[in-house]
Structure formats: structure tokens, C-alpha cells
Amino acid sequence: MSAETLANDNRIPNAGDDIHQLQTINSTGNAVTLRDSVEVALKNYFAQLDGAPVTDVYxxxxxxxxxxxxxxxxxxxxxxxxxxxxxxxxNRGTLRKKLKQYGLL
Known part of the structure; x- marks a missing residue:
């Protein structure tokens, strides 16, 4: 897809669209995907448990x-x-419920 086409593309991005992949920049200046960040955070979390029981990770x-x-x-x-x-x-009702759940409404 050309840059001009992308600029004129008003569709909502799909999860599979590489151009819209969620990224952040880490302390070394490298792009890191949200998925990678979650993976690293979970590895660190599990390493700190030191065998302690845990529930409700999801x-x-x-x-x-x-x-x-x-x-x-x-x-x-x-x-x-x-x-x-x-x-x-x-659904808009589901969104409202979630916004209330997190104190955002």
C-alpha cells in the first residue's frame, strides 16, 4: 500500500494489519510491540513469585x-x-459498563 493510499485510508485498523501494530519505544530506543511488553512483564512477574501460589492471572x-x-x-x-x-x-452498553468498572465514567 502506498503512503498516499495509507493517508487516504479511513477504515478502522484490523489487528492483523502490520502497519497498525501497537508499539512502544523502550529505553534503548528500540520499537517493542505491546505483546512483547506483556510477555516480558509476565516473565518478570512469574520470576518474582519464587514458587508462591497465584490465582487470577488472566x-x-x-x-x-x-x-x-x-x-x-x-x-x-x-x-x-x-x-x-x-x-x-x-456494544455501547458494554463499553459503559467497563468504563464504570474502571472509574472512567
């Missing part, structure tokens, strides 16, 4: 990712819940 990770995701999408859409729910692929 919910822990989900809440750590979901809250900032919702916050940033709401900022991006200027708190337009209809646009945000479309971007997220959620």
Missing part, C-alpha cells in the same frame, strides 16, 4: 491492559462513546 493482565486501553480510546474519541464502542468492537 484477570490481573486483563485489567492492567483494559483500563489504559479504554482511557486512551475515550481520549482519542473525545469521550464519544458511540465512536469508542465502534473502535473497540463493543
Amino acid at each position: 484477570q490481573l493482565v486483563l485489567s492492567e491492559v483494559e483500563a489504559p486501553l479504554l482511557e486512551q480510546v475515550m481520549k482519542y474519541t473525545r469521550n464519544n462513546q458511540t465512536k469508542a464502542s465502534t473502535m473497540l468492537g463493543l
Whole structure:
């Protein structure tokens, strides 16, 4: 896809679109995907457990990712819940429930 085509492309990005892959820059200046960041965080978390029992890891990770995701999408859409729910692929009612859950509404 050319740069001009990308500039005129108004579709909502799909998870599989490489051009839209979620990235951050680490302390060494290298691009790191969100997936890589989660993987590193989980490896560190498990290493610190030192064999201690743990439960609800799924919910822990989900809440750590979901809250900032919702916050940033709401900022991006200027708190337009209809646009945000479309971007997220959620029903507007589900979005409102999640916003309340994380104290964002």
C-alpha cells in the first residue's frame, strides 16, 4: 500500500494489519510491540513469585491492559462513546459498563 493510499485510508485498523501494530519505544530506543511488553512483564512477574501460589492471572493482565486501553480510546474519541464502542468492537452498553468498572465514567 502506498503512503498516499495509507493517508487516504479511513477504515478502522484490523489487528492483523502490520502497519497498525501497537508499539512502544523502550529505553534503548528500540520499537517493542505491546505483546512483547506483556510477555516480558509476565516473565518478570512469574520470576518474582519464587514458587508462591497465584490465582487470577488472566484477570490481573486483563485489567492492567483494559483500563489504559479504554482511557486512551475515550481520549482519542473525545469521550464519544458511540465512536469508542465502534473502535473497540463493543456494544455501547458494554463499553459503559467497563468504563464504570474502571472509574472512567
